[in-house]
Amino acid sequence: MARKYFGTDGIRGRVGQSPITPDFVMRLGYSAGKVLVEDELARGHLKAGERPAVLIGKDTRVSGYMLEAALEAGFAAAGVDVCLVGPMPTPAVAYLTRALRLTAGIVISASHNPFYDNGIKFFSAYGTKLEDALEAKIEAGIDAPLVCVQSAELGRARRIDDAAGRYIEFCKSTFPNDLDLRGLKIVVDCAHGAAYHIAPHVFHELGAEVIAIGAEPNGLNINKEVGATATAALSKAVLAHQADLGIALDGDADRVMMVDAEGRVYDGDQLLLAVVHSRLRHGSVTGVAGTLMTNLAFEHALAGLDIPFARAAVGDRYVMEMLRDKGWMFGGENSGHILCLDKHTTGDGIVSALQVLSALREEGGDLSSLLNKLVLYPQLLINVPLVKGFPWKENPLIATVLQEVELALVGEGRVLLRASGTEPLLRVMVEGQDAEKVRAAAEKLAAAVREAVLS
Numbered sequence: 001m002a003r004k005y006f007g008t009d010g011i012r013g014r015v016g017q018s019p020i021t022p023d024f025v026m027r028l029g030y031s032a033g034k035v036l037v038e039d040e041l042a043r044g045h046l047k048a049g050e051r052p053a054v055l056i057g058k059d060t061r062v063s064g065y066m067l068e069a070a071l072e073a074g075f076a077a078a079g080v081d082v083c084l085v086g087p088m089p090t091p092a093v094a095y096l097t098r099a100l101r102l103t104a105g106i107v108i109s110a111s112h113n114p115f116y117d118n119g120i121k122f123f124s125a126y127g128t129k130l131e132d133a134l135e136a137k138i139e140a141g142i143d144a145p146l147v148c149v150q151s152a153e154l155g156r157a158r159r160i161d162d163a164a165g166r167y168i169e170f171c172k173s174t175f176p177n178d179l180d181l182r183g184l185k186i187v188v189d190c191a192h193g194a195a196y197h198i199a200p201h202v203f204h205e206l207g208a209e210v211i212a213i214g215a216e217p218n219g220l221n222i223n224k225e226v227g228a229t230a231t232a233a234l235s236k237a238v239l240a241h242q243a244d245l246g247i248a249l250d251g252d253a254d255r256v257m258m259v260d261a262e263g264r265v266y267d268g269d270q271l272l273l274a275v276v277h278s279r280l281r282h283g284s285v286t287g288v289a290g291t292l293m294t295n296l297a298f299e300h301a302l303a304g305l306d307i308p309f310a311r312a313a314v315g316d317r318y319v320m321e322m323l324r325d326k327g328w329m330f331g332g333e334n335s336g337h338i339l340c341l342d343k344h345t346t347g348d349g350i351v352s353a354l355q356v357l358s359a360l361r362e363e364g365g366d367l368s369s370l371l372n373k374l375v376l377y378p379q380l381l382i383n384v385p386l387v388k389g390f391p392w393k394e395n396p397l398i399a400t401v402l403q404e405v406e407l408a409l410v411g412e413g414r415v416l417l418r419a420s421g422t423e424p425l426l427r428v429m430v431e432g433q434d435a436e437k438v439r440a441a442a443e444k445l446a447a448a449v450r451e452a453v454l455s
């Protein structure tokens with residue numbers, strides 16, 4: 001069933017415009033409270049008359065204060081207690097929800113988007129993304145009248161003062177007890193986001209000398225020219241401080257990029273392969289899930305290791321679904337979402353970085369020698385504007401040129417056409433071993449799309 005509000009990762013949009021308004025978010029909290037209580041009762045996790053509790057965390061956007069208050073009011077009206085933790089990484093909310101045995105966790109964040117966007121996403125009591133069926137029920141109840149429970153049954157709110165410390169200790173627990181980070185100078189870019197008071201402490205307490213950048217949020221600067229989506233700042237800082245490596249998180253700290261001592265950037269595919277190699281030294285890896293955007297070189301590298309590989313739709317939610325269906329432990333996206341389900345129930349930028357650093361400590365050498373085993377194939381992405389509703393999949397010109405391009409790249413490259421989920425664009429992606437062939441193929445296909453749209 002088509003959804004009106006929920007996307008692949010919760011509800012997201014421009015603050016002040018539907019649906020990211022105080023009124024909508026209060027009704028969202030009310031509907032979620034009603035649905036989650038009914039679900040807990042049906043599962044036998046809640047006794048009649050017992051009041052459930054949810055946890056609400058947020059990133060550092062100035063709009064978080066407003067949306068947090070609206071959510072709190074909605075849940076209270078539904079008779080649900082609220083635990084507030086303030087600015088906290090998305091994966092921290094997933095962990096704390098599970099650790100504190102709460103009904104659900106809610107994150108107020110638009111991840112890597114600019115400060116003027118915001119969003120709401122949910123985690124189950126088990127620290128996983130909420131089931132599609134529950135999201136559908138919540139959405140169905142948003143437009144229903146808000147009928148407040150009796151005063152004696154209203155939910156209450158309290159703050160959890162030690163949330164940051166709990167999560168820091170959890171992150172450290174995912175790093176081997178017999179290893180440490182002593183002798184490493186690390187630049188940590190927190191993107192002026194939710195991990196600004198978390199990530200530097202994690203790496204410092206494991207022994208590293210830490211230089212923190214992007215750690216002075218003011219409500220308006222989240223992701224602005226810093227973080228995992230703007231790694232130039234990290235590369236510059238690593239070189240300036242003569243650091244051994246750098247770690248860049250995004251605004252809600254669920255994705256990570258890394259930089260070596262020379263300022264070279266390594267993406268999620270390269271980091272994930274290092275983790276896979278590390279796990280192979282200690283046992284077997286049954287399979288790895290990527291997305292349609294995962295570099296072909298990564299797939300070929302896994303084939304060389306006799307490890308099964310499968311591609312999911314773009315989005316860590318779909319990678320997680322594939323891992324669950326296949327019973328695998330590892331997956332990710334080249335954007336830096338990495339899933340190590342032997343360590344956490346969701347993607348976690350800090351935990352993922354620690355898995356790479358543990359591999360570095362085990363193998364010795366520097367980050368470059370660890371990560372340059374995967375040389376990414378040239379990849380070119382061209383965004384072509386579309387007229388809303390244009391049937392590009394059925395267009396004969398696009399189909400003909402697509403077939404020609406795929407034949408020219410057979411055995412050494414691949415082509416992907418994907419409509420943007422947020423903008424009227426068709427993403428034309430071509431990758432392969434020959435950079436010139438990739439460029440020519442991408443430009444030929446993009447030109448065909450433009451011609452088809454204008455004809």
